[in-house]
Amino acid sequence: MSTAEQDLSEAPLEEALRQQIAAVAQHAEYKRAAGLDALKVVQKRFGYVSDPHLAEVAALLEMTPAELDGVATFYNLIFRRPVGRHVILLCDSVACWVMGERAARAQIRERLGINPGETTADGRFTLLPIVCLGHCDHAPAMMVDEDQHGDLDAERLDAILDRYR
Numbered sequence: 001m002s003t004a005e006q007d008l009s010e011a012p013l014e015e016a017l018r019q020q021i022a023a024v025a026q027h028a029e030y031k032r033a034a035g036l037d038a039l040k041v042v043q044k045r046f047g048y049v050s051d052p053h054l055a056e057v058a059a060l061l062e063m064t065p066a067e068l069d070g071v072a073t074f075y076n077l078i079f080r081r082p083v084g085r086h087v088i089l090l091c092d093s094v095a096c097w098v099m100g101e102r103a104a105r106a107q108i109r110e111r112l113g114i115n116p117g118e119t120t121a122d123g124r125f126t127l128l129p130i131v132c133l134g135h136c137d138h139a140p141a142m143m144v145d146e147d148q149h150g151d152l153d154a155e156r157l158d159a160i161l162d163r164y165r
C-alpha cells in the first residue's frame, strides 16, 4: 500500500461513503444490526478497515468501537490490517488438512515467499488461514478474493496464482 493510500485509509470517511453506510443502516431493523454490512462498505473501498474508520462507522451506528470491533473480528473476512491486492484464504480445516493443505501452503511459501499472515513484498498477495469453506468435496480448497478454488494439486495451484496480477 502506498503512503497516499495509507493516508486515505486513515483519513475521515468521504461523504459518499458515509451516506452509503447511512443507507445500509436505514435498511437494517436497528442501526447496530448493520455493522457487518457497513464494515464491508469500508473494506470494499480501502481493502481493510483501519482503526479510525472503525471508530467512525461505530459512531454512525451508535455503537462503541469495541462493540463494532467485536463484529469485525468475529467475521474472518473483515480485515483489520492492510492486505495485498489479492487475499488467499487457504482452508486448514480437517478435510483440507488431510487432503493436502500443508503441501499447498508449502507451495505458496516457495512460490510467493509468504507464510500465513504475511503479504508479498510487492503487495500482490496476502495469505491467511481460514476454517472450512464448505468446499470439502474438492479439498484442499482456498478462496482468492471472491473466487473459490478446489482440488488444489501443484499444477492447478500454480495456474490459479498465475491468474491474479
Ligand code: FES
Residues within 6 Å of the ligand: 091, 092, 093, 094, 095, 096, 097, 131, 132, 133, 134, 135, 136, 139, 140, 141
Ligand atoms: S475442510 Fe476445507 S473446505 Fe471444508
